[in-house]
Amino acid sequence: MTVTNAVSGTNVHEVADGIYRINTPIVFEGGPGGFSFNQYLIADDEPLLFHTGPRRMFGLVREAVASVLPPERLRHIAFSHVEADECGSLNEWLAVAPQAQPLCSAIARLVSIDDLADRPARGLEDGEAVQLGKHRLRWLATPHLPHAWECGMLIDDTTGTLLCGDLFTQPGADLPAMTGADILGPSEAFRRSMDYYSHTKHGDAMLERLAALAPRTLACMHGSAWQGDGAALIRALAQSLRD
Template sequence: MAAVDEIAPDIFRINMMTVPDEDFSTSFFVIRDEAPTLVETGFRRAYEETHDAVAAVIDPTTLRYLVVPHLEGDECGALNPFLAQAPHAVPVGSPIGVALNLSDFADREPRAVDADTELDLGEHKLRFLITPYVHTWESMLPYDVTSGTVFCSDVFIGPEGRRAVTDADQTDAMVRMYRTVGIFPSRAHLNHALDKIEAVHPQTLACHHGSVKAGNIATYLQVLRETDVTGVTEWNPMLEPPGS
């Protein structure tokens, strides 16, 4: 069952356990405002359950923006079902994401946003960090200027999906996860993204996997700068090359 928790004023985390035995979860976020917004949508296969969770916060038919940080099933699999329910909703993605993916994937014409774009939701103002290859080439990270919340997608992932918000130091677990899954292809691109995140002085890191981070933010940034987490540094059978 999807869990719903308010993680910042009028920002709600919708969370489902993806791999319950390993405490690995997937979240997306609802911004309740004059222009209700989803940041990510979760998996298509989980749409009925997550739709009901969204409906506990807002009327899904009133959605105005559906923000897609990058094209993956857990990020935007349920995009089109939500669009079908919300006649005025607009998909939002990075310029590369819109040109190469969303313009074909989405059932409604998407809007491309960049570092100069601001979406006025009412009380909340969304801006965008363009972060290529973190971890796909069209990646971008939205942030809410009003609350200081960075929706950090697959950056700062961690455990404890059942705990909505934590101020504990989970950097060791974060590093272990990255060394297993190997989602960052380039140190230069990762540092570029960390520079952009640090420059907006986040108060909350709204993580797509694991607990939302409400403390130790400087530590998380430092650890990702100083630790080798690009490429695969630990054996993962899921990523083993064919024929090996």
């Protein structure tokens, strides 16, 4: 792990071949514990950043990206859905990476991003592939899972890494970059305390579809990335939601 900013604690860790987790821990003054924000950088012929981080975190994330590759090389600025931590600094990234394009769901492009972004987005349909070079990604539409009509995820067929957004969100600021330990317990306790899932009636089928992909790495947006039997873990989440 490389710490790229000693003040914020922002750090970079390679979680799969060519995929880097950028993490910034946050401790809330007077608040309960801490939290963390992760972005994922895929270094390839056409580099991709998944999640931009909030706008006010842009400098920290840019510094971290620069420790792996020149930020101006980015070609895709991707995100799961429209929230500040997902795409709050989208225009800042488009400014420093002149050949980059927003990458999101077709719904997000239609209802939000082509208005919010300084350049037109590429809106992906369910199952549509994106070739970065060595890495081949596919867009998985997951409307309302865990929340937002336009929500979706990316699976990297090359490494078996699921860029799973807000699934398995874990609280805490002092967590390992990568773990094989239990993340379902902490993430479910956090979900129950805030109830940020939409509880869509199609959730069970969408989770089974994700499980069938048998991901080996889960690139979580908040907390540790996870390695292991992704199919079993996703099915355990589905059971917990049913219960």
